[in-house]
Amino acid sequence: MKFGVVVFPGSNCDVDVYYMVRDVLKCDVEYIWHKEWKLQRFDAVIIPGGFSYGDYLRPGAIARLSPVMKAVRDFADEGKLVLGICNGFQVLTEAEMLPGAFCRNTHLQFRCSYTYLKVENRNLPFTREAQPGSLLQMPVANGDGNYYVNEAQLEEMNEKGQVVFRYVNELGEVLPQANPSGALENIAGVCNERGNVLGMMPHPERASDTLFGSEDGLVVFESMMNYLAAGKG
Amino acid sequence: MHRQMGLKDDEYEEIVHLLGREPNFTELGMFAVMWSEHCSYKHSRQTLRRFPSEGERVLQGPGENAGVIDIGEGMAVAFKVESHNHPSAIEPYQGAATGVGGILRDIFTMGAQPVAILNSLRFGPPDDSRTCFLIDRVVDGIGGYGNCVGIPTVAGEIYFEECYRESPLVNAMAVGVMPLEMLSRGAASEAGDVVILVGARTGRDGIHGVTFASEGLDEKAEEKRPSVQVGDPFMEKILMEFCLEAVRKKLVAGMQDLGGAGLTCAVTETSSRGGTGMEIDLDQVPCREENMNAYEIMLSESQERMLLIVKERSLEALREILERWELPFGIIGRVTNDGIVNVWYRGEMVVSVPAKAVAEEAPAYEPASREPAYIREKRFFKESAWATPEDYQEAFLNVLSSCSIASKEWAWKRYDHMVRTSTVLLPGQGDAAVLRLRGTSRGLAVTIDGNGRMVYLDPYRGGMMTVAEATRNISCVGGKPLGITDCLNFGCPENPEVFWQFEQAVKGMAEACEALSVPVVSGNVSFYNESKHSAIYPTPVVGAVGLLDDVSICVSMGFKKEGDVIVLLGCGDLSLGGSEFLKVIHGEMSGRIPDLVFKEEKRLQKLIRQLARKGVVSSAHDLSDGGLGIALAECCISGGNGADLSIADNSMRPDLLLFGEGPSRILVSLPEGNLENLKKMAGEYRVPLDILGKVRGRHLKVQLSTGETLIDLPTSIMKSRYLGGREPV
Numbered sequence: 001m002k003f004g005v006v007v008f009p010g011s012n013c014d015v016d017v018y019y020m021v022r023d024v025l026k027c028d029v030e031y032i033w034h035k036e037w038k039l040q041r042f043d044a045v046i047i048p049g050g051f052s053y054g055d056y057l058r059p060g061a062i063a064r065l066s067p068v069m070k071a072v073r074d075f076a077d078e079g080k081l082v083l084g085i086c087n088g089f090q091v092l093t094e095a096e097m098l099p100g101a102f103c104r105n106t107h108l109q110f111r112c113s114y115t116y117l118k119v120e121n122r123n124l125p126f127t128r129e130a131q132p133g134s135l136l137q138m139p140v141a142n143g144d145g146n147y148y149v150n151e152a153q154l155e156e157m158n159e160k161g162q163v164v165f166r167y168v169n170e171l172g173e174v175l176p177q178a179n180p181s182g183a184l185e186n187i188a189g190v191c192n193e194r195g196n197v198l199g200m201m202p203h204p205e206r207a208s209d210t211l212f213g214s215e216d217g218l219v220v221f222e223s224m225m226n227y228l229a230a231g232k233g
Numbered sequence: 234m235h236r237q238m239g240l241k242d243d244e245y246e247e248i249v250h251l252l253g254r255e256p257n258f259t260e261l262g263m264f265a266v267m268w269s270e271h272c273s274y275k276h277s278r279q280t281l282r283r284f285p286s287e288g289e290r291v292l293q294g295p296g297e298n299a300g301v302i303d304i305g306e307g308m309a310v311a312f313k314v315e316s317h318n319h320p321s322a323i324e325p326y327q328g329a330a331t332g333v334g335g336i337l338r339d340i341f342t343m344g345a346q347p348v349a350i351l352n353s354l355r356f357g358p359p360d361d362s363r364t365c366f367l368i369d370r371v372v373d374g375i376g377g378y379g380n381c382v383g384i385p386t387v388a389g390e391i392y393f394e395e396c397y398r399e400s401p402l403v404n405a406m407a408v409g410v411m412p413l414e415m416l417s418r419g420a421a422s423e424a425g426d427v428v429i430l431v432g433a434r435t436g437r438d439g440i441h442g443v444t445f446a447s448e449g450l451d452e453k454a455e456e457k458r459p460s461v462q463v464g465d466p467f468m469e470k471i472l473m474e475f476c477l478e479a480v481r482k483k484l485v486a487g488m489q490d491l492g493g494a495g496l497t498c499a500v501t502e503t504s505s506r507g508g509t510g511m512e513i514d515l516d517q518v519p520c521r522e523e524n525m526n527a528y529e530i531m532l533s534e535s536q537e538r539m540l541l542i543v544k545e546r547s548l549e550a551l552r553e554i555l556e557r558w559e560l561p562f563g564i565i566g567r568v569t570n571d572g573i574v575n576v577w578y579r580g581e582m583v584v585s586v587p588a589k590a591v592a593e594e595a596p597a598y599e600p601a602s603r604e605p606a607y608i609r610e611k612r613f614f615k616e617s618a619w620a621t622p623e624d625y626q627e628a629f630l631n632v633l634s635s636c637s638i639a640s641k642e643w644a645w646k647r648y649d650h651m652v653r654t655s656t657v658l659l660p661g662q663g664d665a666a667v668l669r670l671r672g673t674s675r676g677l678a679v680t681i682d683g684n685g686r687m688v689y690l691d692p693y694r695g696g697m698m699t700v701a702e703a704t705r706n707i708s709c710v711g712g713k714p715l716g717i718t719d720c721l722n723f724g725c726p727e728n729p730e731v732f733w734q735f736e737q738a739v740k741g742m743a744e745a746c747e748a749l750s751v752p753v754v755s756g757n758v759s760f761y762n763e764s765k766h767s768a769i770y771p772t773p774v775v776g777a778v779g780l781l782d783d784v785s786i787c788v789s790m791g792f793k794k795e796g797d798v799i800v801l802l803g804c805g806d807l808s809l810g811g812s813e814f815l816k817v818i819h820g821e822m823s824g825r826i827p828d829l830v831f832k833e834e835k836r837l838q839k840l841i842r843q844l845a846r847k848g849v850v851s852s853a854h855d856l857s858d859g860g861l862g863i864a865l866a867e868c869c870i871s872g873g874n875g876a877d878l879s880i881a882d883n884s885m886r887p888d889l890l891l892f893g894e895g896p897s898r899i900l901v902s903l904p905e906g907n908l909e910n911l912k913k914m915a916g917e918y919r920v921p922l923d924i925l926g927k928v929r930g931r932h933l934k935v936q937l938s939t940g941e942t943l944i945d946l947p948t949s950i951m952k953s954r955y956l957g958g959r960e961p962v
Binding site for chain 2: 016023056109143211
């Protein structure tokens with residue numbers, strides 16, 4: 001089982017995801033340079049957080065034009081797993097592999113803080129290990145985490161279970177105070193219709209080690225591992 | 234002409250003497266920037282010799298881009314703090330951002346991967362729109378740069394005083410880690426080596442930035458806005474990745490970043506350190522604008538540039554990496570062995586100067602020094618002159634919610650403090666931030682501290698206290714202090730009273746460093762922090778770095794468990810003089826600064842490290858601003874628990890007991906079962922202790938042993954006052 005971590009100029013959570021997969025999941029992992037276009041050797045590809053191309057123009061707007069993104073699209077079309085975290089999520093929406101778009105946070109500030117997430121769809125390769133009703137604690141760190149999608153699309157996404165995570169308070173209530181960015185309907189993560197591409201603003205790799213406040217991020221990675229293991233077995 | 238560039242008449246004569254002729258315009262500009270206070274430390278060099286800078290673990294002391302300390306197991310840590318006060322006063326976003334950029338470059342220039350950013354900020358009280366604008370933009374600039382490069386901003390401090398209203402302080406510190414063999418230096422040692430300029434293209438920004446930083450701020454300062462550079466953190470990130478890869482692959486013979494004084498500084502300093510010279514061809518410098526002249530190219534302070542000294546044979550391998558990162562670069566010259574820097578432009582030799590003369594032979598001054606009259610006046614202070622508060626609880630909440638004491642979460646939530654997934658103790662969780670050293674079980678503790686109030690009232694003792702507090706903060710989380718870096722923010726050194734403050738503060742700091750066995754490995758002096766109306770408090774800021782053998786034992790400040798016993802360790806001197814309480818409640822800044830006894834401080838710090846290592850304590854927090862009362866509140870708020878305490882008054886005034894400030898005291902909590910062990914160890918280290926009470930419920934209740942209740946408050950109220958007390962932006 002092999003994970004790939006995409007590296008754009010300006011990616012900066014690539015190292016975090018790489019070491020988490022290698023040292024915590026104990027899985028094979030390799031960096032993928034943004035000019036690469038062959039991804040056959042991987043079972044799952046992670047687009048990490050950071051500031052690809054400095055977030056100049058608009059987060060993800062330049063990265064989506066990289067050669068590797070064409071390869072990532074083909075990879076996803078084969079039904080393989082693609083996870084975009086933070087800037088990776090922004091790249092996936094810019095590449096139109098996921099619905100929606102991002103605006104500046106409503107308070108116009110960067111925000112780095114822990115959040116609680118409710119898992120709205122537990123039938124995905126990324127969430128199958130989540131306990132029913134449990135909340136996941138993970139940090140966000142972004143200035144453009146304000147997710148937006150038009151009304152018709154939102155309705156469709158809600159119907160098809162494409163809204164995967166929502167920001168909630170510690171009691172699991174979807175409230176404006178629990179929303180760190182002003183994201184529409186407290187949306188923290190969404191998937192494509194097929195369910196094999198997930199984008200999420202919170203950083204599961206920052207909540208995957210006993211040294212830190214939370215290990216809830218492991219739910220996402222262990223779900224992926226178990227899904228892949230089951231599929232291969 | 235030379236006066237316009239900031240040179241004195243006798244300095245000009247010295248230049249003529251060194252060259253044996255009159256300098257041309259470009260040469261004069263080069264001397265002017267390199268002989269500015271900012272680059273040459275001409276007023277401070279003599280005094281700075283007091284600092285102990287050696288130690289068996291010190292691999293690199295002051296004089297390089299950053300200090301480096303051996304941390305064992307084949308690894309080293311590099312760190313430095315630097316000011317960006319003047320630019321931030323004029324253009325706060327870019328001033329602060331490029332301050333972060335510059336200090337990060339200092340770290341990766343040494344071959345170290347930056348792992349943490351810290352900052353120390355001073356502003357006027359946030360009661361006018363200009364100040365609020367400055368605060369907002371400085372915080373935005375620090376975050377905007379650090380977040381993008383992907384280095385976590387893990388710790389810092391922010392204080393508000395009237396004296397900083399027109400002269401805000403923005404000090405940025407960075408810490409990096411490297412394998413020993415990656416240690417690089419900024420020297421061009423061998424003739425024939427190739428000189429390469431890498432990174433951002435050179436533009437007309439920041440010309441004479443260092444000269445601007447070497448004078449006071451006046452009403453014309455706004456006109457100096459073009460002296461402030463503009464940062465590009467994306468370029469910095471790429472440059473950093475390139476530099477570290479090049480060093481890892483052993484392709485670099487010497488490296489120096491271009492900061493203050495730009496290419497002039499990089500070329501003359503690398504030559505001077507290596508005892509060599511250089512032939513430089515400015516036609517090969519990648520420029521941002523057309524028709525820049527030699528003077529502009531030599532003095533530009535465009536950011537995100539690096540000078541590399543490279544062996545001819547490494548050139549091809551290096552070119553491959555440069556192209557992969559798509560970085561602009563120019564092969565701009567060669568190292569020579571005659572000690573002369575010759576600069577060519579458009580076929581003409583435009584500069585020919587001895588490297589050493591420019592880089593190292595600026596005159597050193599011994600400015601006059603005189604004790605200011607206020608020192609005696611302010612010291613005469615009788616505590617009895619101030620009535621004790623009628624309502625302690627109200628006074629307590631007012632101090633807790635005052636802007637200097639209240640939580641700085643409003644700032645740090647705008648900094649990515651978790652990227653690189655190594656931050657074990659986050660901002661607000663401990664007295665110092667703690668980072669794991671990836672791939673080992675060890676960790677680093679980092680902190681930055683300054684106390685302008687105390688240094689103002691008593692520069693000598695205040696200097697000592699600053700060093701003691703920084704190292705105490707490291708010890709409180711369980712780290713052994715390795716060394717410090719300092720940023721000395723003062724007014725105009727030609728003012729004898731300012732210079733006296735400077736001398737006294739350095740003396741106190743140096744004595745503390747000796748006594749506590751921490752070398753000063755790097756630093757920065759920032760003079761001329763004054764406006765027409767006022768000079769700042771003398772504000773030395775100390776950044777400290779410590780090592781934890783086992784990062785998992787690090788100690789945070791919060792009261793964690795119901796029933797834990799709360800104990801005060803140490804019995805340092807206490808005073809209301811210069812305290813936050815006196816300022817907030819009585820609007821007064823005067824009084825006697827408490828005494829610091831090194832032996833006691835040292836034993837206390839050793840004890841707390843042992844307690845951490847052996848897992849005896851659940852929490853530790855040093856008593857500093859706001860004294861015992863505020864420390865208790867912070868432990869309750871951070872841990873989400875209340876506490877019930879009874880304090881023996883020792884015939885002290887209750888306000889002194891509750892809000893008096895002083896060194897050498899640490900508040901700990903621990904399971905009752907560990908109490909005997911604590912007593913035994915404290916006995917061994919001869920540290921007195923006082924059992925105050927227990928972690929209990931959701932209230933903070935503080936009683937005197939006489940039965941009088943001083944405070945009885947729900948933690949929720951304290952929390953809302955502490956977090957929401959005064960959010961300036």
